[in-house]
Each structure stands twice: as structure tokens, then as C-alpha cells.
Amino acid sequence: xxxxxxxxxxxxxxxxxxxxxxxxxxxxxxxxxxxxxxxxxxxxxxxxxxxxxxxxxxxxxxxxxxxxxxxxxxxxxxxxxxxxxxxxxxxxxxxxxxxxxxxxxxxxxxxxxxxxxxxxxxxxxxxxxxxxxxxxxxxxxxxxxxxxxxxxxxxxxxxxxxxxxxxxxxxxxxxxxxxxxxxxxxxxxxxxxxxxxxxxxxxxxxxxxxxxxxxxxxxxxxxxxxxxxxxxxxxxxxxxxxxxxxxxxx
Numbered sequence: 674x675x676x677x678x679x680x681x682x683x684x685x686x687x688x689x690x691x692x693x694x695x696x697x698x699x700x701x702x703x704x705x706x707x708x709x710x711x712x713x714x715x716x717x718x719x720x721x722x723x724x725x726x727x728x729x730x731x732x733x734x735x736x737x738x739x740x741x742x743x744x745x746x747x748x749x750x751x752x753x754x755x756x757x758x759x760x761x762x763x764x765x766x767x768x769x770x771x772x773x774x775x776x777x778x779x780x781x782x783x784x785x786x787x788x789x790x791x792x793x794x795x796x797x798x799x800x801x802x803x804x805x806x807x808x809x810x811x812x813x814x815x816x817x818x819x820x821x822x823x824x825x826x827x828x829x830x831x832x833x834x835x836x837x838x839x840x841x842x843x844x845x846x847x848x849x850x851x852x853x854x855x856x857x858x859x860x861x862x863x864x865x866x867x868x869x870x871x872x873x874x875x876x877x878x879x880x881x882x883x884x885x886x887x888x889x890x891x892x893x894x895x896x897x898x899x900x901x902x903x904x905x906x907x908x909x910x911x912x913x914x915x916x917x918x919x920x921x922x923x
Contacts, residue, residue: 694767695762695765695767695773698784699767699773699784699786700762702782702784702785702786703762703765703773703782703786704762705721705786706721706757706782706786706788707757707758707760709721710749710754710757710758711758713754715741715742715745716742718741718745718749718788719738719741719742719745720738721786721787721788722735722738722741722787722788723783723787723788723789724736724737724738724741725737726741726788726790726791727790727894728748728791728794728798729794729798729802730823730824730825730826730921731802731805731806731809731823731826731923732798732801732802732805733923734921734923735748746797747795747797747798747801748791748795748797748798749795750795750796750797752793752795753779753780753791753793753795756775756776756779756780757775757780760775760776764776770897771895772784772789772790772895778792778875779791779792779793780792780793781895789895790875790894790895792875806822806823809823812855812856813855813856814855814856814857814858814859816858816859816862817835817837817845817847817855817859817862819839820837820838820839820840820845821837821838821839821840822837822838823835823836823837823838824836824837824838824844824879825890825892825903825921826921826922826923827890827903827905827919827920827921827922828851828919828920828922829904829905829917829918829919830851830917831850831851831917832848832849832850832851832905832917833848833849833850833851833853833855834846834847834848834849834890834905834919835847835848835855836866836879836890839864843864843865843866843867844864844865844866844867844868844879844881845862845863845864845866846861846862846863846864846866846879846881846888846890847859847861847862847863848860848861863881863882863883863888864881865881865882866879866880866881867879867880868880871891875894875895876891876892876893876894876895876896877891877892877894878890878891878892879892885909885910886907886908886909887906887907887908887911888905888906888907889905889906889907889908890903890904890905891903891904891906901918901919901920902919902920902921903918903919903920903921904916904917904918904919905917905919
């Protein structure tokens with residue numbers, strides 16, 4: 674899913690939820706974060722991030738402090754550094770349990786001032802994504818090579834699933850039983866998937882319909898600790914017949 678679309682949707686939803694009633698501690702934490710970016714204190718910034726820090730698929734997540742230090746200049750370019758370091762407190766809004774966002778959701782932090790999400794892509798990451806996609810296509814079954822952008826690769830208890838965005842702005846679902854590879858013919862392919870946003874934190878569900886069946890991929894970007902980052906639900910005549918939590922693959 675493109676970040677520009679996600680940020681626009683976040684703005685629409687957050688207009689009714691955003692609040693600027695930050696308490697003293699939260700304001701102090703925000704100011705500390707601003708100062709870290711003003712001085713480009715990479716060591717300090719690496720310690721105020723909740724890992725893994727997700728990047729837009731198929732770019733790998735930032736796993737830990739060492740990984741962040743190695744990739745810092747690839748992720749945090751001048752544009753986003755300036756946005757953070759030049760920000761004023763009134764540009765930060767508390768959005769309930771989802772956390773605190775900068776402007777329209779480019780950056781999210783928790784009440785302790787730790788970065789939980791970065792909804793921004795540098796020029797380096799845009800190029801990196803294109804190269805990863807080209808390599809990814811070379812390893813896929815021939816029936817799946819045509820798509821606009823990969824969205825998710827998921828592993829559940831029983832299935833390997835990939836979701837791709839197609840040229841018509843719809844989504845495609847392809848799945849294999851665990852043990853098979855993406856180079857083999859998929860066991861199931863569904864098209865015409867649509868996205869349903871779930872609240873203001875970026876969480877969403879991609880829904881695929883096939884006769885009396887609904888296949889739902891839920892992506893929890895901002896949620897309670899311990900909640901699965903992604904899951905598969907299958908319904909028959911709107912009655913759930915399968916649920917499996919999953920993990921995102923890189």
C-alpha cells in the first residue's frame with residue numbers, strides 16, 4: 674500500500690480524533706526527541722525506537738539498534754530530519770491509545786517518547802523497493818509475475834500467503850500450503866481484493882470474496898502489545914470457519 678494513500682487516509686480519520694492536550698512529561702519527551710534529531714544524535718535516536726521498526730514492504734524492518742545505526746542515513750534523510758527537528762509542540766497530537774503523531778502521521782511515538790512508526794520513505798528506500806521487487810518477480814511462479822507492487826508476504830500455521838497490489842488498484846491473494854515455495858503454482862488465487870480501513874492508526878483489512886466465502890487479511894500496525902501483526906480469517910456465509918494469526922516475512 675502506498676504511503677501517500679495511507680497518510681491521506683490517516684489525515685481524514687485523525688481530523689476527528691487528534692487532540693493536543695499533551696501532558697508535561699509527554700511534551701518533555703517530544704522536546705528531547707526533537708533535540709536528538711537537531712543534533713543528528715544517531716546513538717541517542719537508536720535508543721528511543723521500539724523495534725522492529727517496520728518499513729514499507731518488501732523493505733526489511735529495522736531489527737535493532739545496530740541495524741538502525743547501519744541504515745540511519747538510508748531511512749532518515751534531510752527531509753524527514755528537518756520535519757522532526759523543526760517541529761513545534763502544536764504539530765504533535767495525541768490520538769488516544771494509538772499514541773502521538775507528528776503532523777499527519779509521518780512519525781508516531783508513544784507516551785514515553787519512543788518512536789513506534791515512521792510513515793515516510795526516503796529516495797533511497799524508494800529505489801531499494803524497486804530493486805527488491807524486480808528480484809522478487811524473478812523467483813515467482815509465472816502466473817504471478819504481473820503486479821504493481823507487493824503488499825505482504827505472510828506465514829500462518831498452515832499457509833504461505835502473498836498479497837500483491839494490481840494495476841487496477843485491486844489486490845490479489847495467492848496461497849500455498851506450508852512447505853511449498855512461491856515458484857510453484859499456487860493452491861488458491863483470488864483477485865479484486867479491497868481495503869477497509871480500521872480506525873485512525875493505519876490498521877486495515879484486505880477483503881477477498883469468492884462466492885459464499887470471504888477471505889480477510891487483517892494488518893495491525895498500531896495496537897495492543899502482544900496482538901498479532903497480521904492474521905487470516907475465512908468466513909462462509911459471514912460465519913467464521915478459520916482464523917490463523919501470522920507473521921510477516923521479508
